[in-house]
Amino acid sequence: MNAGILLLSHGAIGACLKKEASRILAGGGEVSVLGIAAGDRCRDLGTRLKNKIAELERGGGVLILADLEGATPCNEVLNVVHTLPPGSRARVVTGLNLPMLLKVLTYRHEPLDRLAELAVSGGTGGIHQEDVAEPAR
Amino acid sequence: MIRQNVTIQNRLGLHARAAGKLVTEAARHEGEIWLVRNGRRVNAKSIMGILMLAAGKGTELIIEADGPDEQQACAALAGLIADRFGEDD
Numbered sequence: 001m002n003a004g005i006l007l008l009s010h011g012a013i014g015a016c017l018k019k020e021a022s023r024i025l026a027g028g029g030e031v032s033v034l035g036i037a038a039g040d041r042c043r044d045l046g047t048r049l050k051n052k053i054a055e056l057e058r059g060g061g062v063l064i065l066a067d068l069e070g071a072t073p074c075n076e077v078l079n080v081v082h083t084l085p086p087g088s089r090a091r092v093v094t095g096l097n098l099p100m101l102l103k104v105l106t107y108r109h110e111p112l113d114r115l116a117e118l119a120v121s122g123g124t125g126g127i128h129q130e131d132v133a134e135p136a137r
Numbered sequence: 138m139i140r141q142n143v144t145i146q147n148r149l150g151l152h153a154r155a156a157g158k159l160v161t162e163a164a165r166h167e168g169e170i171w172l173v174r175n176g177r178r179v180n181a182k183s184i185m186g187i188l189m190l191a192a193g194k195g196t197e198l199i200i201e202a203d204g205p206d207e208q209q210a211c212a213a214l215a216g217l218i219a220d221r222f223g224e225d226d
Contacts, residue, residue, distance in 0.1 A: 024157040025184060102184045106160060126185055 003112040004056025005104060007033045007096060008049075008077055009067040014096070021101045030108065031101075032056055036073045045073070049080045053090055061089035061112035065101065065119060069094035091116035099126025138203040141211050147221035150193035153184075155222040160184045162213050168204015170214065181214065 007014035014033040022029065034052055036045065056062045064081070066074040074094055081090040093100070093116055103122025104115060145151055151159070163170045163181040170181035172190060174197075179186030181200070192198060198218075202210040 024153045026157075026161055099185050106164070106182065106184055122185060 001059035002030070002108055003060040003115055004053075004058060004062040005031045005108065006052060006056055006062060006064045007031060007067075007101070008064055008073045009033070009035050009096060010071065010073065011035055011037055013067050017096065017098055017101050020098060021105060025102060025105045031105070034073070045076045046080055049077050050084075053080065053084065053088065057088045057090075061091065063104065063112060063115050063119065064090055064092045065096040065104065066092060066094045067096040093119040093123070095123050097123050097126060099123060138201060139207050139211055141200045141215050143198050143200055143215050143218045145192050145194055145196045145198065145218060147224045148194055148226045149224065150196065151187060151190060153188065155224070156184050156187040158222050159187060159214060159217060162217055163210065166202070166204070166206050166210035166213070168202055168207050168210055170203075170210050171201040173199040173201060 007018060009017075012035055014035050018031050018033050021031070032052065032055075034048065053062050053064075064077055066077060068074060074092070077092055081092060084090060089112060091112055100119050100123030103125075104119050107115060107118045110118065147155065149155065160182055171178045172181050172187060174190045174192055177190065178201070179190060181187065190196075190198070200211050200214050204210070
């Protein structure tokens with residue numbers, strides 16, 4: 001069974017990434033999104049996350065891609081994954097970006113632990129400083 | 138293992154959506170498939186690898202396929218490139 005995939009972001013970042021990834025690669029429909037809007041009451045966030053993870057757990061675990069380490073959505077989900085019920089597994093990867101999501105969608109049939117590794121390599125592997133010629137003076 | 142030379146035909150080159158179509162097609166095949174540009178070899182089932190080839194129109198690539206369905210895989214990818222990924226120009 002494939003791992004469930006959850007994009008956990010500030011505002012519409014996750015939804016936008018999902019939309020654009022779906023335009024590029026088939027399979028974006030399998031991704032679930034939770035965007036925390038500015039001013040959202042975060043008090044029930046833990047419960048919402050717990051419910052969302054339970055919904056996505058179909059036997060293959062859940063991969064959570066969070067946009068910003070140390071921010072409330074990521075902190076909350078880390079609390080939640082430490083208290084998951086038996087039989088439920090989750091991995092959290094931070095620094096969500098489009099290369100990361102494309103990599104995960106490409107390899108979405110891989111087992112959860114491998115998928116989490118691929119998310120990290122995809123996200124970091126897409127970051128380069130390109131060679132740009134200096135203009136002639 | 139078989140190899141086939143191809144030239145990117147569409148105006149926008151191997152851009153994100155074109156690369157997505159290529160990866161989706163490559164993933165339908167069992168064997169291993171690579172794209173090679175100037176000696177740089179990337180997995181044709183990895184969209185990030187394909188995008189990093191930065192292959193514009195006119196770029197010459199080599200498709201390499203290895204596996205039980207290598208002929209079909211090579212033909213399918215070459216066909217997609219020749220068909221300009223279904224794009225108008």
